[in-house]
Amino acid sequence: MNHLLDPVQLNNWKLQSKVVMAPMTRSFADNETGIVGKDVVEYYRRRAANGIGLIITEGINPSLRGKGTFGVPGLYTDKQIKAWQKVTDAVHLEGGTIVAQLWHVGRLTHHELTGGYAPQAPSKIKADGLVHRLRKPYESPEQMSFHDIQSVINQYSLAARNAKAAGFDGVEIHGAHGYLIDQFNTNVTNKREDKYGGDLYQRLTFMKEILHAVAKEVGPQNTIIRFSEIKDDLPTFKWDNPEITIKAFIQVFKEIGLKTIHPSTNNFKEVITNEMTLHQLVRKYWDDTIIGVGNLDVDTANNALKEGTIDLAAFGRPILANPDFVQRIKKNKKLTSYNSKNLLKKLY
Numbered sequence: 149m150n151h152l153l154d155p156v157q158l159n160n161w162k163l164q165s166k167v168v169m170a171p172m173t174r175s176f177a178d179n180e181t182g183i184v185g186k187d188v189v190e191y192y193r194r195r196a197a198n199g200i201g202l203i204i205t206e207g208i209n210p211s212l213r214g215k216g217t218f219g220v221p222g223l224y225t226d227k228q229i230k231a232w233q234k235v236t237d238a239v240h241l242e243g244g245t246i247v248a249q250l251w252h253v254g255r256l257t258h259h260e261l262t263g264g265y266a267p268q269a270p271s272k273i274k275a276d277g278l279v280h281r282l283r284k285p286y287e288s289p290e291q292m293s294f295h296d297i298q299s300v301i302n303q304y305s306l307a308a309r310n311a312k313a314a315g316f317d318g319v320e321i322h323g324a325h326g327y328l329i330d331q332f333n334t335n336v337t338n339k340r341e342d343k344y345g346g347d348l349y350q351r352l353t354f355m356k357e358i359l360h361a362v363a364k365e366v367g368p369q370n371t372i373i374r375f376s377e378i379k380d381d382l383p384t385f386k387w388d389n390p391e392i393t394i395k396a397f398i399q400v401f402k403e404i405g406l407k408t409i410h411p412s413t414n415n416f417k418e419v420i421t422n423e424m425t426l427h428q429l430v431r432k433y434w435d436d437t438i439i440g441v442g443n444l445d446v447d448t449a450n451n452a453l454k455e456g457t458i459d460l461a462a463f464g465r466p467i468l469a470n471p472d473f474v475q476r477i478k479k480n481k482k483l484t485s486y487n488s489k490n491l492l493k494k495l496y
C-alpha cells in the first residue's frame with residue numbers, strides 16, 4: 149500500500165490523498181485588480197482532478213500594502229472574492245480541498261507595488277537585496293504603530309472571512325520565509341520595545357493575535373500555520389536554539405487550538421539540531437497533523453509518513469512541473485523535472 153496515495157479524513161476535510169500542493173506564487177492575477185482569471189481556475193482544477201489531497205494556493209494578499217511582486221491575487225475586494233469562488237467551485241467539483249494562503253510581505257516590497265505606500269515592518273530596518281521581479285532595492289520600511297498592527301490584524305480577519313465567502317475550505321497563514329509575520333517573530337528584524345517585541349515568546353505575539361483573529365473566522369481546525377527558519381532575504385539566518393524556538397512556537401499554536409501545522413524547509417532531510425530534522429523536532433512536541441515539505445521525493449515522503457514524522461506531504465516544484473503528479477506516482481511513471489525558465493512563463 150502506498151501511504152502517500154491513501155485518502156484521509158482530516159478534521160472535517162476528506163482528502164483524496166496525502167499529497168499536498170505547496171503554496172506557489174505564480175503571478176497570473178491581474179496586476180491592477182488582484183483578480184484571478186480562467187487560467188487560474190483551470191490550473192487548480194486540473195490538479196484537484198488528478199487526485200491531489202489538499203491544495204494550498206499561491207500567497208494571496210490581505211491588503212494591497214502586503215503585495216511583494218507583480219500579479220499577486222488579493223482577497224480584499226468583492227470582485228476578487230467572486231473570482232476565487234470559481235476556483236473553489238471547480239476544485240470541489242473534482243473532489244478536491246483547497247485553502248487560501250494569506251501572505252503579507254511586510255518590508256520585502258517597494259512603494260511601486262503597494263499603491264504608493266512605504267513597506268511596513270515591525271522595526272525600521274531595511275532588507276538587503278532586490279524586490280522580486282521589480283529588481284529595485286528594498287526600501288526602508290515604516291515601523292508599524294500599535295494602530296497599524298491592529299489594522300493589519302483586522303485585514304487578516306477580513307481576508308479569512310472573505311476566504312470562507314469564496315468557498316475555501318480553510319486558510320493557511322504564511323508565517324514563514326522572512327515575510328511580515330516572520331519579521332515580527334525574528335530577533336534581527338524586530339527590535340520593538342512594546343508588547344510585540346522583546347524575548348522570543350513576546351515577539352510571537354503578532355502571529356498569535358493574527359491566528360486568533362483568523363481562527364475566529366474560519367475555525368481553528370481550518371487554520372494552518374506555515375513557519376520556518378529559512379528567510380528569503382537572509383540566506384545565512386539560523387535560530388539561536390532550534391529546540392527552544394520550536395517549543396515557543398508550538399505553545400502558541402496549542403493556545404490557539406490549531407490542528408495542522410506546516411513547518412517549512414528547503415531540505416526535508418537536513419539535520420538542524422541534536423540529530424533531528426526540522427520535522428522530527430516539531431514532532432517531538434506536536435501530536436496533531438504535520439505537513440512535511442522540502443525537496444521531498446516519493447520514497448522519502450512515504451518513509452516519513454510510515455515513521456509518523458509527518459501526516460501529509462507537500463510538493464512544490466514537482467507539482468508545478470507535473471499537473472498529473474498523483475497519476476504518475478500511481479503508475480510509476482517518470483516525473484518531468486522542474487525547469488523554472490520554461491515552467492514559470494505559463495500556467496498549465
Ligand SMILES: Cc1cc2nc3c(=O)[nH]c(=O)nc-3n(C[C@H](O)[C@H](O)[C@H](O)COP(=O)(O)O)c2cc1C
Nearest residue numbers: 170171172173206207441442443444463464465466
Ligand atoms: C515558483 C515558486 C513559488 C513559491 N511561492 C511560495 C508562496 O507563495 N508561499 C510560500 O509559502 N512558499 C512559496 N514557495 C515555496 C514552496 O511552497 C515550497 O516550500 C518549496 O518550493 C519547497 O518545496 P519543493 O522542494 O517540493 O519545491 C514557492 C516555491 C516556488 C518554486
